[in-house]
Amino acid sequence: MRKGPTVIDVVKPTRVATLSQQVADELQARIVAGDWPVGHKIPTEPELVQALGVSRSTVREAVRSLIHVRMLEARPGDGTYVCSASPLKFPMQDRISHASLREAIEVRAMLQQRIARLAAARCTPADAERLRELLTTAGPQLANAQSYDECAPAIMAFNTAISDLTGNRLLVELDNHVTTATVAKPPFPDHWSPEIGARVLGRLTDLIDAICAGNPDEAEQSMRRAQREILPLVADTGDAQM
């Protein structure tokens, strides 16, 4: 672990940062950088005091700040653990928990349409080959699932494979946070059936065809058609515009 003076490096020139803010920024930077991954137990208060050369109350205030944004979690009698590597995750999920399901669905639909568009614009022949392979291996799993939980890993695999092609990590991160928060909102997903799975696979095949053909407009339209057909089957989308 780096020594005391490094906390000075993280002073933002645009504000007067107290020592505890500097320490909070320093701890956050380590988590974002992956030095302390999700699930990792961070050093104890006395260890941080020694490593950073600051007082115990400074360390405690800094840790509390990161607990407030849910990057850290205190487990009484055990220690303090990293529970998110993204400072945006909790504020985003908290904001969406206060939004209506319609608002959340509209934002999620938008993000996924844009991901489809960018994936098509940036899909190389090698990417196309991998996507088609995934359709062969994970497709049947999706079509035969008896519940949402059973098909979730396949849906996740397709989402990740398509998102990766966008080359836009900001967009992918927003989509991850919004999707997680939206799926957690009742009544989403309310129910599932093999018929829905078969429809999802059909629309996904169209989407992957458009992405592999390098056609952004068609990929976006394909995603929109899938959303309009499938979302109302699993959630009450109200008057959401997709």
Add this chain to the structure above:
Amino acid sequence: MRKGPTVIDVVKPTRVATLSQQVADELQARIVAGDWPVGHKIPTEPELVQALGVSRSTVREAVRSLIHVRMLEARPGDGTYVCSASPLKFPMQDRISHASLREAIEVRAMLQQRIARLAAARCTPADAERLRELLTTAGPQLANAQSYDECAPAIMAFNTAISDLTGNRLLVELDNHVTTATVAKPPFPDHWSPEIGARVLGRLTDLIDAICAGNPDEAEQSMRRAQREILPLVADTGDAQM
């Protein structure tokens, strides 16, 4: 101000919240609710100790948490002020400051296209009349501006009028945060000319026509055409897809 026991109300059932987290959540709730608006000086530490019935160190840790997410700002020798009513604002702007300009432009373009689409879907005849009036009053201001700063109020007025029609506050809030952070990224906006102003006004007129006609597809396409024509004039958009 409410008394001590109220801090218990804000305990989230999904985590074990310490007292300082409960106090931070309570203070945040007051700011989000507008009880303490932006620019407001919050009560002093001793006042909060008395009002909330908790210790001074608990209050201090809670306030530090909200300073960390930049909802509060400490002005040494003066007091602590509300500087943002949105817990999402700083984390979003911080995340975008770490994104590339291309990533940020792609996300901003997406948000504004979706806003155009939803505005068209939900525009009433009375809304259409107000938009056309705004075009008459603020349009010339935009076309005649000699700098970005001079036309910014007109652009802001159009943005707000169109965003308001979407009925999706989550989308509008994301757009506000992303736009603020993107415009702050060099080299955006790098330069301006009356010729750019005239082009913006032309594209804006097309957009407002499509919104007033209640045509979501045309409104979205119109926004996309405007972005593709105008953004490269004010920023290096690289290979951004809009």
